[in-house]
Amino acid sequence: MQLIWLRSDLRQHDNTALAAAAARGPTVAVYLLSPQQWLEHDDAPCKVDFWLRNLRELSASLGTLNIPLLIRTASHWDQAPAELLKLCRQLKIAAVHVNEEYGDHESRRDAAVAETLKAEGITFHSYLDQLLFKPGSVLTKTESYFKVFSQFRKVCYERLHRSMPALVKAPGKQEKLEVSSDPIPDSVKGFATPSQTLRDLWPAGEKEARRRLDTFTDAQIDYYQSERDFPAKPGTSQLSAYLAAGVISPRQCLHAALQSNQGEFESGKVGAVTWINELLWREFYKHILVGYPRVSRHRAFRPETEALAWRDAPDDLAAWQEARTGLPIIDAAMRQLLETGWMHNRLRMIVAMFLTKNLLIDWREGERFFMRHLIDGDLAANNGGWQWSSSTGTDSAPYFRIFNPLSQSEKFDSEGLFIKHWLPELADLNKKQVHNPADLGGLFGAADYPSPIVNLSTSRQRALAAFKNLPSRTSSGGDDE
Missing domain, CATH: 1.25.40.80 (Serine Threonine Protein Phosphatase 5, Tetratricopeptide repeat)
Incomplete structure (x- = not known):
């Protein structure tokens, strides 16, 4: 009997490990619920809900092939080797198949599982897939x-x-096994169920x-x-x-x-x-x-930027998180994230640069907040994007490139349609006023919208000074997009 251990590969088609397992003989699938690990990784409730909904769909489609999907719990990944070994013994599994995952914790987990199974004479196959x-x-x-x-x-x-x-052929139907699929839970303790409105945006x-x-x-x-x-x-x-x-x-x-x-x-x-x-x-x-495994461990890709003098500014951080910075494009983007579990890519860069440059708050605060709310939260992409924007990462924008949220807003939401959708309190402003209601001095229906929490010009200079003080900085200049 073959076992495919599903992780971030919740599909039947073009699934390398699934096809390889099925080609070797009768196959059973397993998914491990790991709520404690997910909490430590800041996985968003809407993301966990999305996984569960996709597992339900996958269980049904695997069912048409007579491949049962079992659900087990290893609250923390430390428990994965013992939990999988127990299952392998129960089902007399000869080999376990997985698609590779990347990241420090993932690699250690898989190495530990492989070692435990090997000691029991069970082979562990991993495949390039994602x-x-x-x-x-x-x-x-x-x-x-x-x-x-x-x-x-x-x-x-x-x-x-x-x-x-090449695309991998989906497995065919196998003989019915004496193993039944497990029900997929509706929720996991520690993760609230998101609104139906959010779920409807992301059908599984x-x-x-x-x-x-x-x-x-x-x-x-x-x-x-x-x-x-x-x-x-x-x-x-x-x-x-x-x-x-x-x-x-x-x-x-x-x-x-x-x-x-x-x-x-x-x-x-x-x-x-x-x-x-x-x-x-x-x-x-x-x-x-x-x-560069250090990026999995909350470290800057560019080690010299670890010396940056980030501000400890809890009120500013809270204003950014709660969409009340007084800068409409920032607040509209943050509301989109809070309500839909997703943010447009251009806006991810704008809000990240605002937090790390204009507010001079550590990129790790933003990275964590995004992971706690994104339905597409992915360590590599999220960390990469945040470090790029904060000039601590690969290929990073030169530190003196600081997006101006007002000019970005005028350029990419010139009619103010996006802003007005997410900030209905600004609906009465015209397309020029909507980008910076502060210019109106609280008149014309923008009275209930906050004033900007920061001066864009002086905060930009503050960021430039902080970066210039770092060791091994040779470039200088200015680029205000």
Whole structure:
């Protein structure tokens, strides 16, 4: 008997470990609920709920193949080896199959499980699945991990020209086993159930993920490059939550994008090329987790930035978290996050730069807050984005590049449609006034909207000074976008 241990790969199609297990003989699937670990990793309640809903869909689809899905609890990953060994003994399992996961805790967990099973004569197989390229296979000429995305992408392109990662065939129906699937719990202790409104925005299951991918690559991908930065437009694929939970694979995304672009990934339609570029950013940040494990441990990618004199400003942090900074684009973005479990990518950069540069608050505060609310929360992408924005990370924006939230707002929400949707208290302002109601001095219906908590100009200078005082800083200049 074969066991597939499901983690962030909640799908039947194009699932490497599932296909490999089924090819070797009768297969059972297991998923471990790990609430204590999830709390330590700051996983959001809406994300845990999304996993449970996807498990329910997956259980039904595996059921059509006679593959039972069992649910076990290992509250902390330390308990995973014992829990899996117990199950393997019960079912007389010969081999356990998993798709690789990345991150310090994940690697240690899998090594511990492999060791425990091996001692019992049970083999442990792990497969490349949530990435296009195995970490350690895309390296610089000196055999080290890339630190700069553009150079990483170039090597990925060379590899893709040579061979395209193939889709994995879904397993066929097996003989019925004497094992029944377990019911999937509606909730997990410690994680509140999100509102129905939020759940309705993110229907579970492979069919929905595939529908979104097909809709995007059929109709929207051509406009992706020109519309993806405008939060009021439906310019993005809305697939990030499905990718994070593995309800759809990056291979499926890549193949669909190529199909829409006559097989090209470097030329042809600029929308498709730009979107494939985003898939490679996702890839890059996961390779960074493996190559530079310190980022898994709450450390800055650029070690010299650990010396930054961050402010301890709990009131400012609370205003940012609660969407009352007095800067409409920031507050609208934070309300979008709080109510939907998701934030538009351009806005993620704007609010992150505001927190780390204008408020000079440690990026780790923002990273943690995002993870606690994002339905697509992913350590690699979230950490990578926060460190990029705060100039502590890979490929980081030069420290003197500080997005001005007002000019970003005017540029990417020029009509104020996004702001007015999330801040209805500003609905009566015209498209010029809505970006900075402070200019009105509390008149014209904006009286109940707070004043800005910070002066953008003086706070920018404060950030520049803090970065200039770091050791081994050689560049200087100014760039206020």
